[in-house]
Amino acid sequence: METDRVTLPDLTLYRLQRSERDAEFEGVAVPGLVARFYHRDEDGRTATVGRYWYAGRELLMAWGYADEEHCRASAVRGADGRWHPPTEGCPTVRVVRERPEAPVAGFEVQTPSGNWIAGGTTAPVPAG
Structure with missing residues (x-):
């Protein structure tokens, strides 16, 4: 998939493995988070x-190999709808709660420039 800023994995070369609504991210179920997972065989490995x-807004894409513990690379889609350049490793995300024991209230992903994006809005990273 080519954008005006980066080249992302070409999903036409992959097959959809599964889709999840209210998907888990790092072991926490997030209401409203939709995830789709794609696979392909690549030289004896599963990409x-x-x-x-x-x-309702695409926030991120992460890719690598099934036999690796973490993402090899990831890219965040900005509030303007354009992809930021990919970064090495998994994206920086946070599951939002009003207090630690409260239900999940949101999901945010950090851009390479340090802004947090969720549901089409951006905000600077709080100091500290």
Whole structure:
């Protein structure tokens, strides 16, 4: 998939493995988070791509290999709808709660420039 900023994995070369609504991210179920996972065989390994939407807006894509513990690379889609350049490793995300024991209230992903994006809005990273 080519954008004006980066080249992302070409999903036409992958097959959809599964889709999840109210998907888990790092072991926490997130209401409103939709995830789609794609696989393809690549030289005896399974290449994978995960695409994530929150509140109806695509937020991130992460990719690597099934036999690796963490993402090899990831890219965040900005509030303007354009992809930021990919970064090495998994994206920086946070599951939002009003207090630690409260139900999940949101999902945010950090851009390479340090802004947090969720549901089409951006906000600077709080100090500290």
